[in-house]
Amino acid sequence: MTAFFIPGVPGDLRLVEDAYAAMRRRIELDTGRVPSARRILSVWTRRGAVDCVTEVGRSDPLHGGTVTAIFDLGRHQPYVVCWEQDAQAAQPPAWELLSPEVYTVLEFDA
Secondary structure, X not given: OOEOOOOOOOOOHHHHHHHHHHHHHHHHXXXXXXXXXXXXXXXXXXXXXXXXXXXXXXXXXXXXXXEEEEEEOOOOOOEEEEEOOOHHHOOOOEEEEEOOOOOEEEEOEO
């Protein structure tokens, strides 16, 4: 059982919710699609030529950096994985569109 969190954001519920809302808005602006309300902990999918598990709080298996959020853009739409490029450089999180076909999706506990 894993409660919802965003790596690097203190556990205060309001701060976590504000940070998540800001990331959702950024993804919506960048992709033109509104992310669903699902709070995704991990996805198991093919990325490039590699089957891998991408999980919030862990290092991104392809790019490195800590995964900060995974968004679902809706039925038959891709998922989006966000990760911190370099926390020391204060860069905005990077993101990548994933295939809508994933093997497994695990959500945070409510």
